Amino acid sequence: MSAENELATTLRAGSCLIDSLSTPQTQLKSALLQRLQNYYSDINYPSTIDGSATLENVQLRTADEALVVVEKVQRIIDADAPDNAAPLLGTRDLSQLRTLLSITFRWGLDPLLSHVITSWPSTSTSAVAGTKIIDLTSTPDDYRHLTDLVSRHMSLIFPEGIHGNMSNTLITQSILQRHLPEILRPAIAVGWLPKSLSINSMAPLDDARPLVMRLMAMLPPAEAIVALGSVMSLTKSVVHVRRTCGYLMSKQLLRPEGVKGLCAAVFGDGENIDDVQLEKLQHVARVLSTAPAGVKPEDYFSMIMPRIINLLQESQYPAYRRAAAFALSQMLTVDGGATSQVMISMLHGPILQDTPDTESMSVGIALNTLTTLITNSDPSPMLISTLLSPIVASLYGLLFHLDSIRISDPELKETVRGLLVTWFRIVSASEAMNALWHIFDEEAGQWQTNLEGHVRRVSDPQSPNKLSLFTPEELKRTDKSGELDPGENILDLYPEPRHLTTFLKSTNRDDIQSLFFVRLLEGYQENRKSDANPIRTLLYLQLIMQMQTEMSDKSKSGGLFSKPIQILTFIKQALETATVSQPRRVLPKSKPMTTGIRPVSDVDSDDDLSDSESFTADDEMKETTVTLLLSVLEANETLSARTEPILNEVFELLEPLVNNSPSAVRAVAREARMVMTARVASGDDITRKTSDTGEEDPRDIYQRALKLLQDPILPVRAHGLLLLRQLVSSDSPDSEKLDPALIPAIQEIFLQSIQDDDSYIFLNAVQGLAALVEKHDRSVLKSLVYNYTKELGGLEAGNMTQQDVDTRIRLGEALSLVIGRCGEALGATRDVIIPPLLRVVRSQTAPTTLRTSSLSILADCQKTYPLAVLPYFVDLVEGMVDLLQVETTSTSTNDSSREKTAELQMDDHPTSTNSKFPPLRRAALHFLSILIRGLTAEIYESSQKLPPLSPELSKRMRITLGYISGTDDDMLVRVMAREASEELAGLELARLGI
Structure with a gap:
């Protein structure tokens, strides 16, 4: 039979074991038996299983036969076979083989391994879900069956054994890509079976160990580490499996690409990854800082540290760079032994010692590594001090050398300067003094720059470049000025006084x-x-x-x-x-x-x-x-x-x-x-x-405050604003002396500052505006109301940003403060305040947040001086009733509309004009309750004629409040509606004189 015919026959037989249609769990056993019958009929082999077998046995038999099919196909299509005309698999054939492979793992290896694990005394039976009764008499047979399946699956990967090549067929690729943890789990469990668990009928599978070791060596470290981690998570209760996975993972870590593979396993290997969760960083640091068993820490860190440091230069994967920096910082700050010594010697070697140009880590790489390590680590004075304190004197010498030559690399120069300035700004004054004094022990000329701009340290300092005390340039400059510059370093002394002084000034450490x-x-x-x-x-x-x-x-x-x-x-x-x-x-x-x-x-x-x-x-x-x-x-x-x-x-x-x-x-x-x-x-x-x-002149205070307000430092600006607020406040003696001509400018400053994001600044601006209105000019109130209500009645109100809304809200806070301080004087300014606010409440284009804020300000007017609101009482009551009738959302409302509104929150959408937000109804009910309560109090306490409240309006209010109290979606709205109904009942009793 030709290879093509044999492959077709085998695939046809395998298709009998697969049902493309889903089978209910209750009929699974009969369906599997029927598939097995069809399979045996197709291959002309008598069936040895009947309906007396359990579902688990039927599934296991299906897995065995599926593996037989896969093995036959693997033999036919093996690319290394002598037959060069091996047939190819189609897409449907490959899909069928993947399904058969899944069956061998799901119904074969996995249940057998779970059954064997439950028989081991050192493991918990809870590891196997749903197992109630364990038949230990069948364990040896299950173990032999398991080892046989493991050997056969490993043969699919290594058909010629441990010394042969790995198969490169699509079946092998599918196993490695889709089922690597599933094959490693049983192979490790039976291959590294300890003596305490092995008996005559359950001996370790010795052939599995070299095959697993070779497979781990051939896989990329990232894939191997991910697979081993999956095995550890799936088999937590089996001690020897977990220990073996840890050993194999440490072997992967020692491979040349092991450190990068660990990062790829933890963070992924996509481009531009920036996943820097703390838990992942800690996991990587913990793995890297733990030496494997049997390896000396000195040898381990000498091998692993260069790879971690090289990972700091990784530009494609920021997460890898961040993980390497975090791990190194943890090793430096926690472990002061072999780890720190190896790392410090690698990073400081090119800077402290004479290194040839062929050295793997040059001065530039060492400096960039130090910079990357510091910038990608958490800000830690201890870390910076540990990394830079031993090399401060050398770094300053390098900076002086780079500043002294014209061909120096500007980027390298700024790197050195940045490291020094960073160190000086975080260390104590005493530590800085010790490092500075070591600069005098250095010698000039210990650094050289070649024609390519590469810098390296040399052991023998160069002799001074000057052949005389004065160069021609110095002589010319001295002749022109008539005297020698007192700061001129005529003897080439090191450190050069002018350079060192300038550098110290740049550190901004006056104490040092x-x-x-x-x-x-x-x-x-x-x-x-x-x-x-x-x-x-x-x-x-x-x-x-x-x-x-x-x-x-x-x-x-x-x-x-x-x-x-x-x-x-x-x-x-x-x-x-x-x-x-x-x-x-x-x-x-x-x-x-x-x-x-x-x-x-x-x-x-x-x-x-x-x-x-x-x-x-x-x-x-x-x-x-x-x-x-x-x-x-x-x-x-x-x-x-x-x-x-x-x-x-x-x-x-x-x-x-x-x-x-x-x-x-x-x-x-x-x-x-x-x-x-x-x-x-x-x-x-x-x-x-x-x-x-006496006190300072108000104009001087004003000028000083303006100067502070122009400072880029936030606390300074805040202090300038505080000076202005104190200048215009009513309890300030300077307030009476303040020139009225300065009021408009101060008001504009407050209006500008009210837009600041800093709470201290805008709260001072709010209080300053309130103080202006109260103490100086009532016309400021009109301007304040205008700035709060302008452009809220037209279409442009719908284009407001969150910043605009925040500014109006803060202006509203200022209005509330002003209204609260007005008292009975509110009656004189009610026409300036109430009508514009009422227009905002009625505006359908204004953001609901501002409509709610306007209702709150109107409520403040009522609470401050109720008589000021009486002329507008009927209009306000009718307006609140209209708003409640139109904007209520009852439980009988269309479900989709109600759910859409419920998904939105006014605090999350401050610029929204959705009038169905509950806070708007709450504010209207609150204001209506205050109006009713105020009118009731006036009826009892005042004899003057009050605005009539028609029976029709009272009835309409009663019906509306009753409806809302029983049907509104918002529970707080319903409660407030019931309270308003009670207030209305009290008002009707007061009108009757009861």
Whole structure:
């Protein structure tokens, strides 16, 4: 028989086992028996099963015969067979074979495995759903049957055994694509059967282990990990299966693509994935941070860490990058052992050590990896400190190198600068000081940039590029200016003073700058005393001069000297040291100076006799110290001995310098004492001036508030708005002095601020508008009502955005505040308020939210002063009754319409004009109840003529309220309607005089 005929015959026989029509469960057994009879008849084989067999046995027989059919087809179409003219399968044939495969797993392997599992003493019988009675006598037969099916299914994948090639037929592909967990589950269960569960009749299937191991090695890691995870979830009660899956999964993780495969298994392998759920991140981190059994942690992490770090550069899958960063951050912050050491050495190696160009991780890659790790991890000061603290000095050296050459990569430069600034902004001042001081231990020239722009660290620093103290450019610049730039680094000192000072300013850490400046002063003083390295002493001096130059500008140094106690302590110590060996010679005290702080070069030329005086290094230190004191005083205009008592001691220590010092030192010391004396003397005058002049002028407050309102920082803007609100409030003494010409501008500011999203700002704006209306100009009320009700009666009202609705709601809050404060004065402004609000309520194009808000404001009018509403009483009552009659939604309403309305909520659709929202009816009932209650109270308490309430209107109200109280969809509307009916009954009793 030819291959085509044999294939057709086999497929025809297999079709007998498949019924395309659905069979009810009650008739399944008979249907399966009939299919088996048809199958045996087709292959001319006597049937050995009859109706006495159970449904489970019939299903198992069907699975056996289905596997026979699949095996025959596999043999015929095997591409590796000698017959090169192997027949091809059609779409219908392939579908039939997939169905037969599903039968072999569903009715063959799965029930047999479940039955065997229930017989193992270490497992729970609850794992098999629906099993009540377990026949353990048939277990050995079931186990033999199970192992046979496992072997035959594995033969479909490896027809030539463990040493042969994998079959590449469509049947094999279907097994791997659709049934991989289903074949792995029984293969692992019987292949790794422990000795505690194995007996003579239930021995482990040794041949399954190498086949499973080879299959796992041939599959992509992602597919293998997903399949093993599925097996673990399906067989939680079987300890050895779960343990074996964990072992096999760890083997997958150690493959070259294992880490990426784990991420693909957890997050998927589609493009642009950004699924970063915390549970998934924690799962990946937990798996990666656990070394497999039998593998040393050092060896495991040395192998796995480069793959995790490489995953940080993954650009196609953001979720993988996020998972790698999360796992690394967890390893660094939780585990301080082998994991941290391996990771830190890999990331810091190219930056701290001399690395050749052929190194796998270059400086650029290491820096990008650090940046990616920090930006994709949760903000943790501990993580940033661990990653960057050991390399801060090297990073600064690299930044200086990149800033010094023109061919440097700007992106790399910004990366280095960003890492340094990030580190400086989160670490403590003490840690920053230690790292900064290590910069002095580095040497210039330890970085090189080749022609391609690649940077690497070198072990031998280059010699200075300059062959003389001055380059031609420097000589030309010096000749043009007439003097040498004091900040010029003529000796190529490192760190370069100007560059380091500029960088420190960019960190915006005034506390670090202050501590570093004091440390420089101390270092300079110690080096001068001990005759240490003169180059280091000169470096300290240049840094001090450069930082002092920056501090001489008040706008730059205000934050730096905002807490000057540390610098004042150093000044005191330096002056004490300077006066120990000096004899004190008391001279008459000089008169107070009327000028401000002057530069040292501005002293009188008669006193500056440098040719006749010896100006020692100690004198230089004294002048530097006193000049620093002047800079501190200039930066802090309120600093005096009253606020810092240490200045009293400094004042006394300056006296010897004034009496016995070179002219330059005497000049600055005299100026410092004069400034300190003037500060103390002017303290009382300042206090008296403030008390005599009284409060600040309202116009100055107004200008200051406007300046604050233009600030980009939100709290500053909020403070400016608060100043304006306080300026116009009724309890402010400045309110009476406020120029009326400023009112329109203030009102416009409030109207603009009321649109702000920040609650503090718009609430202050609401209160400010209310204060304007109450205290200053009633015409503001008309403008407020206009801005609230404008364009709500036409078609344009239907195009409102949520921002527009929010703004109107906030204007309504301001109106409510104004109305509540009006009292009886509301009667004078009722015509301005009530008619426009009533038009909004009646508008069919206005958003329902605003119609509800208008009803609430009308209710506030009634509660504030009922007599003001009396002229409109009948119109308002009729309007509320009309609204309730038209907009009620009863239980008898069309179901589809009611369900459509119920699906919507007014809070979720603030711009909707759907008038069936319950809050609108609630607001109308609330307002109607207040109107009725107010009229009832007026009948009892007032003798004046009240507006008539016709019997027809009363009857209409009673009928409407009764209908709504019994039929409305909204329970709260029904309750409010019943309460309104009770109020109406009370009104009728009051009219009768009862």
